[in-house]
Amino acid sequence: MGALPRHAASAAAILLIATIISLLATPAFAETSTINAADTAWMIAATALVLMMTIPGLALFYSGMVRKKNVLATMAQCLAAVALISILWVAFGYSLAFVGDGPWLGTLDRWFLVGMKMDDINPAARTIPEALFMLYQMTFAIITVALVAGAVADRMRFSAYLLFSVGWFMFVYVPLAHWVWGGGFLATMGVVDFAGGLVVHLSAGTGGLVAAKVMGRRHGYGTENLAPFDLSLAVIGTGMLWVGWFGFNGGSALTASPRAVMAITATHLAACAGALTWGAIEWSTRRKPSVLGMISGAVAGLGTITPASGFVAPWHGIVIGIIAGLFCFWACTSLKQRFNYDDSLDVFGVHGIGGMTGTLLAGVFATAAIGGTSGLIEGNPQQLLIQFYGVAVTLVWSGGVTFILLKLVGALVPLRVSLQQELEGLDISQHGEALQ
Amino acid sequence: MKLVVAIIKPFKLDEVRQALTAIGVHGMTVTEVKGYGRQKGHTEIYRGAEYVVNFLPKLRIEIAVSTELADKAVAVITQGARTGQIGDGKIFVTPIDHALRIRTGETDSDAL
Numbered sequence: 001m002g003a004l005p006r007h008a009a010s011a012a013a014i015l016l017i018a019t020i021i022s023l024l025a026t027p028a029f030a031e032t033s034t035i036n037a038a039d040t041a042w043m044i045a046a047t048a049l050v051l052m053m054t055i056p057g058l059a060l061f062y063s064g065m066v067r068k069k070n071v072l073a074t075m076a077q078c079l080a081a082v083a084l085i086s087i088l089w090v091a092f093g094y095s096l097a098f099v100g101d102g103p104w105l106g107t108l109d110r111w112f113l114v115g116m117k118m119d120d121i122n123p124a125a126r127t128i129p130e131a132l133f134m135l136y137q138m139t140f141a142i143i144t145v146a147l148v149a150g151a152v153a154d155r156m157r158f159s160a161y162l163l164f165s166v167g168w169f170m171f172v173y174v175p176l177a178h179w180v181w182g183g184g185f186l187a188t189m190g191v192v193d194f195a196g197g198l199v200v201h202l203s204a205g206t207g208g209l210v211a212a213k214v215m216g217r218r219h220g221y222g223t224e225n226l227a228p229f230d231l232s233l234a235v236i237g238t239g240m241l242w243v244g245w246f247g248f249n250g251g252s253a254l255t256a257s258p259r260a261v262m263a264i265t266a267t268h269l270a271a272c273a274g275a276l277t278w279g280a281i282e283w284s285t286r287r288k289p290s291v292l293g294m295i296s297g298a299v300a301g302l303g304t305i306t307p308a309s310g311f312v313a314p315w316h317g318i319v320i321g322i323i324a325g326l327f328c329f330w331a332c333t334s335l336k337q338r339f340n341y342d343d344s345l346d347v348f349g350v351h352g353i354g355g356m357t358g359t360l361l362a363g364v365f366a367t368a369a370i371g372g373t374s375g376l377i378e379g380n381p382q383q384l385l386i387q388f389y390g391v392a393v394t395l396v397w398s399g400g401v402t403f404i405l406l407k408l409v410g411a412l413v414p415l416r417v418s419l420q421q422e423l424e425g426l427d428i429s430q431h432g433e434a435l436q
Numbered sequence: 437m438k439l440v441v442a443i444i445k446p447f448k449l450d451e452v453r454q455a456l457t458a459i460g461v462h463g464m465t466v467t468e469v470k471g472y473g474r475q476k477g478h479t480e481i482y483r484g485a486e487y488v489v490n491f492l493p494k495l496r497i498e499i500a501v502s503t504e505l506a507d508k509a510v511a512v513i514t515q516g517a518r519t520g521q522i523g524d525g526k527i528f529v530t531p532i533d534h535a536l537r538i539r540t541g542e543t544d545s546d547a548l
Binding site: 286333336 | 480481482483484485487488489
C-alpha cells in the first residue's frame with residue numbers, strides 16, 4: 001500500500017520534468033495537446049468533403065455550364081487550383097493566415113510547416129492536430145481560388161490564369177483569411193463569418209466580377225448561342241457541392257459538436273429553400289422551372305447560409321435560402337444585363353451577392369444560444385453594422401487587388417487567348433485535347 | 437433500285453422501323469442530324485440569357501429498296517412518322533446506279 005504514493009510522486013516528478021522540457025522545446029504559441037478523437041475523426045472527414053467540392057464538384061458544376069469546346073479547360077482550372085494552392089498553402093499560406101495574431105498578417109514561423117510536430121495544435125482548434133487544421137483550411141483556399149475562374153471561363157489563357165491564381169491567393173485570400181479567421185483586425189472587431197461568406201464567397205465573387213470586366217466579354221456574348229454543353233454534369237457537380245457543404249459549414253465548428261450539427265441543418269435547409277425559390281420565380285415569370293435555375297438556387301442558398309450557419313437557428317436557414325434565391329436570381333438576370341458584364345458562370349451573381357447577403361443576414365439573425373453572438377433580432381443592431389464593415393472591407397480589398405493583379409499579369413502575358421483560339425476552343429488551344 | 441432518305445422526328449424511329457420491317461425492308465442506316473425547315477427553331481433560356489436554337493435534332497433514315505417497293509416504303513414511312521404537327525420531316529427518293537454487298541461481292545438487287 002505504501003508503494004503507491006511513492007510511485008505516484010515519482011511519476012508526477014517525471015511528468016513535471018517532461019512538461020518543462022516540452023515547453024522549452026516548442027514554439028511560443030504551441031499549447032499542451034488536448035487532441036480529441038471524435039473531433040479529429042470528424043475533421044478528417046470534413047476535410048475530404050471540402051476537397052471533393054472542388055474536384056470533382058466544382059469542376060463538374062462549372063464545366064457542365066460551358067460550351068463543349070471548353071469543358072476540359074474549365075476542369076483544368078479546378079485541377080490546377082488544387083495542385084498549385086495546396087503547395088503554396090504549405091509553403092507560406094497557412095503560416096501567414098493562421099500562425100500569429102497580428103492585425104494585418106500572421107508570421108512565417110510555420111513556413112513549410114517547419115517545427116510542426118504530430119500532436120501540436122493551433123490555438124484556433126485545440127482538439128485536433130495542427131496538421132489537420134492546416135489541411136482543412138487548405139481546402140478552403142483551394143475552392144476560393146477555383147471559384148474565381150468561373151467568371152473568366154471560355155477566354156482566359158491558362159498561363160495567365162496560373163500567374164493570376166498565385167497572386168490572388170497571396171494578396172487576396174491569405175490576408176482576408178487572417179483578418180477574419182486568424183485573429184486579424186476584422187476578427188478583433190467582432191465580424192462573424194462562420195465558414196466564409198466574406199473570405200470565400202464575397203472575395204471570389206468580387207474578384208470574379210472585376211476579372212470579368214477587365215478581361216472583357218466572350219466573343220459572341222449577347223449575339224451567339226452560348227448555351228451550356230451538358231447541364232447533367234452541372235447537376236452532378238451541384239450534388240457534390242451540396243453534400244460537401246456539410247463538411248464546409250459543419251466542419252467550420254472545428255469540433256464534432258452540436259454546433260456543427262446546427263450549422264449543417266441550417267445549411268441543408270437554405271439549399272432547399274434556394275432551389276425552390278429560384279425554380280418558382282422562373283415558373284411564374286418564364287412558365288418553366290429550369291434545372292439550371294434549381295441548381296443555381298441551391299448553390300445560392302448554400303453560399304448565402306455559409307457565413308450565418310453556426311450562428312443561426314434552422315428556420316433562419318429557410319428564410320436565408322429564400323432571400324438568397326430572390327437576390328441571386330435578380331443579380332444573374334437583371335443586374336448582369338443592366339451593367340452588361342460577362343461573368344460567364346455568374347460567380348458574382350451567385351457567390352458574390354450570396355456571400356454579401358449572408359454576411360449581413362448573419363448580423364440580423366445571429367442567435368446567442370447557438371453561436372454566442374446576438375444579431376439585430378435579438379436586439380443588437382451593432383452586429384449588423386460590424387457586418388457591413390466586413391463586407392465593405394472585403395469588397396474594396398478583393399476588387400482593388402484583383403484589378404491591380406490583372407494589370408500586372410497582363411503586362412507579363414496576354415490575359416486572353418487570341419480570337420482564333422477562342423473560336424477554336426480552349427481545350428484544343430490551351431491543352432491540346434478535345435472532347436469528341 | 438431506289439434510295440429512300442427520310443428526315444423524321446427522333447421519337448418516331450421505332451414506329452417507322454416496325455412498319456418497314458413489316459413490308460420486307462430488312463436494313464436501314466440511321467444518322468442523328470440537325471436541321472430546320474418550316475418548324476424553325478425554339479428558344480432556350482439559361483439564367484435569363486435567351487438563345488434561339490435554329491437547328492433542331494432529327495433522324496435521317498436511309499434505305500435502299502427495289503423500285504417496285506419504293507412507293508410502299510414511302511407510304512409506310514409517312515404513316516409511321518406523321519404526327520400532324522409542324523416539323524414531321526421530309527422524304528426524298530433517288531435512283532441508285534449500282535449496289536454491292538462487301539462480304540459476298542453480290543451486286544445490285546441481290547445486294548439489297
